[in-house]
Amino acid sequence: MTExxxxxxxxxxxxxxxLQSQGGGFARGTLRTYLAEAxxxxxxxxxxxxxxxxxxxxxxxxxxLGRMYADDLRxxxxxxxxxxxRELAITAxxxxxxxxxxRTLSAQAYGLGHLxxxxxxxxxxxxxARNTPRAVRAFAQAQLAVTAASRGEHGEALxxxxxxEEGVSGAAAGRHPFESYARADFEFQRxxxxxxxxxxxxxxxxxxxxxxxxxxxDRRGAALTRLRLADVLLPLGRVDETRALERELAEQGDxxxxxxxxxxxxxxxxxxxxxxxxxxAAGGRDAS
Numbered sequence: 352m353t354e355x356x357x358x359x360x361x362x363x364x365x366x367x368x369x370l371q372s373q374g375g376g377f378a379r380g381t382l383r384t385y386l387a388e389a390x391x392x393x394x395x396x397x398x399x400x401x402x403x404x405x406x407x408x409x410x411x412x413x414x415x416l417g418r419m420y421a422d423d424l425r426x427x428x429x430x431x432x433x434x435x436x437r438e439l440a441i442t443a444x445x446x447x448x449x450x451x452x453x454r455t456l457s458a459q460a461y462g463l464g465h466l467x468x469x470x471x472x473x474x475x476x477x478x479x480a481r482n483t484p485r486a487v488r489a490f491a492q493a494q495l496a497v498t499a500a501s502r503g504e505h506g507e508a509l510x511x512x513x514x515x516e517e518g519v520s521g522a523a524a525g526r527h528p529f530e531s532y533a534r535a536d537f538e539f540q541r542x543x544x545x546x547x548x549x550x551x552x553x554x555x556x557x558x559x560x561x562x563x564x565x566x567x568x569d570r571r572g573a574a575l576t577r578l579r580l581a582d583v584l585l586p587l588g589r590v591d592e593t594r595a596l597e598r599e600l601a602e603q604g605d606x607x608x609x610x611x612x613x614x615x616x617x618x619x620x621x622x623x624x625x626x627x628x629x630x631x632a633a634g635g636r637d638a639s
Contacts, residue, residue: 375422376608489518
């Protein structure tokens with residue numbers, strides 16, 4: 352997600368769509384090799400505008416590689432990729448990609464429970480996003496909404512959500528992932544912010560909207576959204592709906608090479624078993 356000054360990067364599009372459809376454990380080695388060998392050589396010989404474009408391309412791909420590592424629960428490698436993406440973006444003079452890297456670092460810190468660091472990085476992303484395209488500002492504001500909510504800043508979180516929504520795109524189909532902020536991703540963030548504000552009942556429709564807005568090829572995003580929605584529904588006593596989500600995971604998310612999906616799905620199965628009523632839906636091998 353973001354508009355960049357360089358031309359569309361077909362490699363970033365290709366590997367992002369692999370991540371979405373197959374998970375972070377698929378083709379990661381190919382991307383790592385491409386970055387280390389082919390693109391690194393191009394960086395050494397580039398000058399002027401070509402050099403800026405090559406560094407921007409490398410920044411995008413480092414972000415995608417980091418997401419692949421994160422999806423495989425390899426957080427150290429993911430963070431190194433995000434930090435490298437930020438440095439590459441700075442070298443390219445690309446403010447939009449700098450914002451993306453900061454925002455992604457914030458999201459990772461939040462997921463790992465480092466709330467202060469997450470909030471600082473989110474605020475740095477918002478500050479860096481000044482005078483950038485609307486979609487870039489929305490991307491940063493949506494993360495600030497989550498971190499502000501986690502700090503109990505109710506008003507700031509809701510204002511950030513409202514600001515972010517102004518830059519949200521419609522359908523994701525056909526859009527380059529570095530050119531827009533998709534409705535599905537925004538609604539997921541809205542749900543996260545509402546959960547941090549302890550407004551679970553209101554978070555449910557946000558996650559449902561996120562799921563409905565997922566592009567058909569984004570199997571990983573759909574799986575993670577179903578899992579997050581299940582996390583919300585089960586404590587509310589909505590067991591039948593949670594079981595239906597688990598069945599959908601077995602039918603539509605099977606075969607994903609995503610350690611994040613596998614781990615969270617196992618947690619969901621164990622949670623459902625505590626509610627009785629027999630076995631949960633059988634799923635095949637699951638493989639961000």
